[in-house]
Amino acid sequence: MEKPDTKPAGPLSRIYRFYREGFAQMTLGRTLWKIIFIKLFIMFAVLKYFFFPDFLATKFPTDRQRADFVMEQLTRSAQGYTNPVRGE
Amino acid sequence: MIENLDLSMVNWARAQFALTAMYHWLFVPLTLGITWIIAFYHTIYVTTGNEEWKRLTKFWMKLFGINFAIGVATGIILEFQFGTNWSNYSWMVGDIFGAPLAIEGIIAFFLEATFFAVMFFGWNRVSKGFHLFATWMVAVGSNLSAVWILVANAWMQYPVGQAFNPETARFEMQNFAEVAFSPYAVNKFVHATSSSMLMAALFVLSISSWYLLRGRHVVMAKRSIVVAATLGLFASVFTIFNGDESAYQIAQVQPMKLAAFEGLYEGRTNAGLVAAGIVNRNKKVYDTQEPFIGFNLHIPGALSLMANRSLGSFVPGMKDLVYGNAEHNILGAAQKMERGKKAVASLEAYKTAKKTGDQAAAAAQLVTFNEYKEFLGYGYLQKPEEEVPPVALTFNAFHVMVGLGALFPLIFIGYLHFSRKGTLTEKKWLLGFGTITYILGMIASQAGWVVAEVGRQPWSIQGLLPVSVARTNLTAGTVQTTFFMFLILFTLLLIAEISIMAKQISIGPEEN
Numbered sequence: 142m143e144k145p146d147t148k149p150a151g152p153l154s155r156i157y158r159f160y161r162e163g164f165a166q167m168t169l170g171r172t173l174w175k176i177i178f179i180k181l182f183i184m185f186a187v188l189k190y191f192f193f194p195d196f197l198a199t200k201f202p203t204d205r206q207r208a209d210f211v212m213e214q215l216t217r218s219a220q221g222y223t224n225p226v227r228g229e
Numbered sequence: 230m231i232e233n234l235d236l237s238m239v240n241w242a243r244a245q246f247a248l249t250a251m252y253h254w255l256f257v258p259l260t261l262g263i264t265w266i267i268a269f270y271h272t273i274y275v276t277t278g279n280e281e282w283k284r285l286t287k288f289w290m291k292l293f294g295i296n297f298a299i300g301v302a303t304g305i306i307l308e309f310q311f312g313t314n315w316s317n318y319s320w321m322v323g324d325i326f327g328a329p330l331a332i333e334g335i336i337a338f339f340l341e342a343t344f345f346a347v348m349f350f351g352w353n354r355v356s357k358g359f360h361l362f363a364t365w366m367v368a369v370g371s372n373l374s375a376v377w378i379l380v381a382n383a384w385m386q387y388p389v390g391q392a393f394n395p396e397t398a399r400f401e402m403q404n405f406a407e408v409a410f411s412p413y414a415v416n417k418f419v420h421a422t423s424s425s426m427l428m429a430a431l432f433v434l435s436i437s438s439w440y441l442l443r444g445r446h447v448v449m450a451k452r453s454i455v456v457a458a459t460l461g462l463f464a465s466v467f468t469i470f471n472g473d474e475s476a477y478q479i480a481q482v483q484p485m486k487l488a489a490f491e492g493l494y495e496g497r498t499n500a501g502l503v504a505a506g507i508v509n510r511n512k513k514v515y516d517t518q519e520p521f522i523g524f525n526l527h528i529p530g531a532l533s534l535m536a537n538r539s540l541g542s543f544v545p546g547m548k549d550l551v552y553g554n555a556e557h558n559i560l561g562a563a564q565k566m567e568r569g570k571k572a573v574a575s576l577e578a579y580k581t582a583k584k585t586g587d588q589a590a591a592a593a594q595l596v597t598f599n600e601y602k603e604f605l606g607y608g609y610l611q612k613p614e615e616e617v618p619p620v621a622l623t624f625n626a627f628h629v630m631v632g633l634g635a636l637f638p639l640i641f642i643g644y645l646h647f648s649r650k651g652t653l654t655e656k657k658w659l660l661g662f663g664t665i666t667y668i669l670g671m672i673a674s675q676a677g678w679v680v681a682e683v684g685r686q687p688w689s690i691q692g693l694l695p696v697s698v699a700r701t702n703l704t705a706g707t708v709q710t711t712f713f714m715f716l717i718l719f720t721l722l723l724i725a726e727i728s729i730m731a732k733q734i735s736i737g738p739e740e741n
Binding site: 159160162163164166169170172173174176177180181183184188189192193194195196197198204207208209211212214215216218 | 718
């Protein structure tokens with residue numbers, strides 16, 4: 142008759158089992174995870190992608206060009222341009 | 230009223246940022262504060278072995294989990310806005326904020342992924358000692374994750390440890406310790422975290438009071454109240470003291486903000502602190518209208534004491550700061566604007582000299598720039614009066630915050646007093662009022678951020694960069710669209726939070 146395997150599980154497999162059992166026993170947690178994933182999807186796949194491009198990163202390929210552009214913005218008033226503050 | 234709204238792009242971008250930050254802040258203080266209270270509950274369970282404390286701990290953990298799940302990542306949207314709406318600002322501060330915020334992300338991720346899971350999944354799976362350790366580490370980790378964002382905010386109000394590099398168009402960090410441990414940053418962190426614990430205590434009080442009024446979960450509610458009210462009392466008194474220290478620091482580095490939240494137009498010695506009053510919304514810094522409508526109640530000398538730690542000292546008013554006051558050696562905004570324009574002109578000349586390869590001229594312009602660089606932001610103002618923030622909003626927010634802040638310790642004392650006498654359940658008036666205290670706490674907390682952020686206008690970085698230059702050159706319509714999208718998204722999240730939370734509160738703790 143074969144002996145049962147009594148070798149204790151290693152730390153990694155115990156950690157894996159800890160998380161797996163924890164997630165499996167969640168009740169309310171499942172709803173919350175769904176909300177988190179839906180929220181992250183809306184934020185990153187919709188809002189970030191379609192509505193919130195990084196202005197400088199999309200307009201200029203190099204840091205040098207980005208720095209020059211920002212410097213241009215900072216010195217516009219010295220070239221006679223006034224920054225709109227109210228009621229543009 | 231609507232005709233008075235300024236619907237420019239920069240104001241829509243500001244409104245969008247405010248909307249996002251305020252929604253984000255609906256979730257954050259509860260997360261920061263309740264982790265400490267849960268850690269205390271858990272400690273009592275482990276030391277006494279009483280199962281009622283375990284049940285109680287698990288219940289508050291569940292509510293914390295809901296709040297955390299709904300609120301998590303809502304702050305990331307602020308970072309989206311930096312890149313899109315505030316690209317000049319984002320570029321200019323990248324060197325200061327990039328590393329600290331990355332560190333924060335990594336620390337928060339590892340602490341939360343590890344200890345958060347042990348806290349929720351660890352019942353009967355890990356030793357009681359390790360489980361308790363994990364609960365405390367969630368409290369520590371959650372609060373540590375707020376450090377760097379508050380350091381970043383403090384730096385914008387008090388930009389130390391940096392130098393502007395015209396070559397890269399960036400503020401570059403010169404001294405990490407000056408940035409991380411500036412008194413403004415330390416105090417902001419202490420004030421935010423202690424007021425968060427206060428708010429979490431009010432949260433526990435509100436829900437427990439509701440249970441007591443309905444005669445449900447009475448033992449759990451009473452025990453929850455005793456611990457939360459004790460911690461809340463300590464937190465509220467501590468918050469008052471570090472709030473006073475915040476006001477002192479504001480007086481030193483942002484005197485215009487202090488003058489605005491006190492409605493102080495004319496500077497004076499032995500200045501009084503406004504205890505009650507209705508500020509005149511129509512008054513301008515240049516006119517002679519009365520600053521208050523009808524009566525206003527001052528505590529003599531208290532503002533001087535708060536601002537300078539000296540009863541008879543002079544506190545500058547908005548007029549002194551805008552038009553200058555030679556007697557008290559205060560430079561007016563007009564003089565600062567002159568210097569700021571020299572800083573901007575030297576930047577332009579430096580840029581031109583660099584383009585033409587004239588190194589000597591570039592070096593000379595850099596010397597001029599360095600002479601006037603602390604006034605750089607003033608170079609973009611068009612008139613001195615622009616330095617004044619919206620006075621009525623700042624004043625009202627400050628006095629709402631302070632008034633409610635003074636009320637909270639009394640509430641905690643009341644709860645502790647009647648708990649000790651064993652008559653708390655008979656005090657329906659207190660329990661009834663107690664159910665709304667969390668809302669009052671939220672109002673005070675949001676008002677605090679209004680004081681901090683509206684009060685520092687027109688600056689995105691104090692004295693160095695006004696919001697009008699920090700922004701991206703987009704149309705107002707672009708920002709309006711995303712403003713309303715956020716409004717809908719966040720409102721849905723808030724509805725989800727309230728409905729899930731209300732359902733779990735209605736269900737109550739698990740039965741033994």
